[in-house]
Amino acid sequence: MTVEFLDLAAARGARGSVKLPGSKSISNRILLLAALAKGTTEVKALLDSDDTQVMLEALKRLGVNWTRHPNSDDYRVEGVGGVFPVKEADLFLGNAGTAFRSLTAACALAGGHYTLTGVPRMHERPIGDLVDAVRQVGADIRYLGSTGFPPLEVRPVSDTGGSLVRVRGNVSSQYLTGLLLSAPLLGREVVVEVEGDLISKPYVEITLNLMKRFGIEVKREGWQRFIVPAATYQSPGSIQVEGDASSASYFLAAGAIGHGPVRVEGVGRNSIQGDVRFAEALARMGAEIGFGPNWIECRLGCADKLHALELDCNHIPDAAMTLAILALFADGTTTLSNIASWRVKETDRIAAMATELRKLGAVVEEGADYIKITPPARLIENAAIDTYDDHRMAMCFSLVSLAGVPIRINDPKCVNKTFPGYWDALASVAA
Ligand SMILES: O=C(O)C1=C[C@@H](OP(=O)(O)O)[C@@H](O)[C@H](O)C1
Numbered sequence: 292m293t294v295e296f297l298d299l300a301a302a303r304g305a306r307g308s309v310k311l312p313g314s315k316s317i318s319n320r321i322l323l324l325a326a327l328a329k330g331t332t333e334v335k336a337l338l339d340s341d342d343t344q345v346m347l348e349a350l351k352r353l354g355v356n357w358t359r360h361p362n363s364d365d366y367r368v369e370g371v372g373g374v375f376p377v378k379e380a381d382l383f384l385g386n387a388g389t390a391f392r393s394l395t396a397a398c399a400l401a402g403g404h405y406t407l408t409g410v411p412r413m414h415e416r417p418i419g420d421l422v423d424a425v426r427q428v429g430a431d432i433r434y435l436g437s438t439g440f441p442p443l444e445v446r447p448v449s450d451t452g453g454s455l456v457r458v459r460g461n462v463s464s465q466y467l468t469g470l471l472l473s474a475p476l477l478g479r480e481v482v483v484e485v486e487g488d489l490i491s492k493p494y495v496e497i498t499l500n501l502m503k504r505f506g507i508e509v510k511r512e513g514w515q516r517f518i519v520p521a522a523t524y525q526s527p528g529s530i531q532v533e534g535d536a537s538s539a540s541y542f543l544a545a546g547a548i549g550h551g552p553v554r555v556e557g558v559g560r561n562s563i564q565g566d567v568r569f570a571e572a573l574a575r576m577g578a579e580i581g582f583g584p585n586w587i588e589c590r591l592g593c594a595d596k597l598h599a600l601e602l603d604c605n606h607i608p609d610a611a612m613t614l615a616i617l618a619l620f621a622d623g624t625t626t627l628s629n630i631a632s633w634r635v636k637e638t639d640r641i642a643a644m645a646t647e648l649r650k651l652g653a654v655v656e657e658g659a660d661y662i663k664i665t666p667p668a669r670l671i672e673n674a675a676i677d678t679y680d681d682h683r684m685a686m687c688f689s690l691v692s693l694a695g696v697p698i699r700i701n702d703p704k705c706v707n708k709t710f711p712g713y714w715d716a717l718a719s720v721a722a
């Protein structure tokens with residue numbers, strides 16, 4: 292039976308601890324790297340969600356053997372050493388940007404005939420900058436629908452391509468990530484130059500970090516030039532997936548909204564995910580943050596209100612949505628800027644946020660790349676929040692219930708994109 296909405300009762304606060312699901316960004320990168328590598332990789336604590344399931348299924352269709360160990364989120368992936376064994380396949384990638392963009396580059400350079408499709412929203416998410424880039428190294432890639440958007444068809448790469456690729460980085464960093472991950476498939480040194488500003492830089496750091504774990508070290512000059520050596524990925528043997536830092540943001544925010552303390556387990560001080568810097572923003576709003584090697588904790592402390600914030604959120608595009616909810620509990624107007632990429636993600640997140648925040652009584656101003664939120668004196672109770680098939684909309688708005696404000700979340704199952712256990716985790720911290 293489909294649950295069409297979820298009524299969240301008013302809770303008196305939040306405290307406790309949550310074990311985070313694996314990072315989506317790390318899981319999907321590791322799956323592709325392990326698939327392309329020489330040797331077998333044991334992957335520990337992979338995220339089990341829609342976005343990783345589509346990646347696993349696509350790899351299986353490309354001829355990559357993997358098995359899941361019984362009763363666990365641990366997998367064994369048998370690397371194919373740079374060449375997908377199956378030369379013709381149709382891949383369905385849902386709305387998983389990390390899977391779609393990285394597999395587009397991998398399939399385009401892997402020497403087969405493939406189609407890549409997704410859900411209707413995926414077909415509205417731009418991919419032209421990546422297609423333009425892989426064409427420069429000889430990829431034969433066509434649009435099956437509108438120019439610049441999925442679905443795509445790729446055919447075997449020709450040998451006429453060069454070794455210098457220019458890619459635009461101001462719409463999504465996933466294009467550069469896709470290119471970097473697959474550049475070693477060309478068997479020659481490749482220089483990648485970024486045109487214009489690169490957004491969401493910490494995600495490219497995750498890419499470089501994991502490529503290194505699989506034996507390929509990229510040299511870079513700032514964020515403009517990347518030199519990928521001619522080499523084959525080598526399995527590291529075994530690799531652990533960190534807990535998801537974007538998923539952590541909901542529970543850290545819960546610790547601030549519901550007084551806390553709330554602890555997340557699975558990410559900590561040495562995380563390679565940029566979204567751990569959400570904790571810095573929370574601290575600037577007045578929450579108390581503690582960091583351990585593998586945990587982060589948040590409580591409101593002596594403050595009884597959060598401070599409003601003005602923040603350039605380009606480095607934390609996903610966790611920044613959680614700040615928009617915290618703004619409802621702040622003592623003034625919060626401005627989140629440099630978030631144009633929100634408009635081309637699971638939904639137009641600036642428009643969706645503005646519409647739904649207004650249902651709670653907030654005064655919201657939106658621009659092409661910013662949102663400004665002024666909270667009402669009292670939040671409106673029992674608002675029915677539309678989630679636009681966007682997991683983060685559902686998780687963000689659920690937090691309001693922890694401040695004693697009952698709320699209805701429409702289509703709560705959309706959390707399955709990255710966090711199928713979210714509703715149980717939320718109930719476990721609600722006081
Ligand atoms: O590379 C990644 O894993 C991601 C990059 C970001 O996208 P953009 O680079 O499009 O901002 C982020 O929003 C997405 O959830 C995951």
Ligand SMILES: C=C(OP(=O)(O)O)C(=O)O
Binds near residue numbers: 387609637683
């Ligand atoms: C933007 C997101 O996902 P993706 O681009 O990987 O589909 C997200 O998880 O917030």
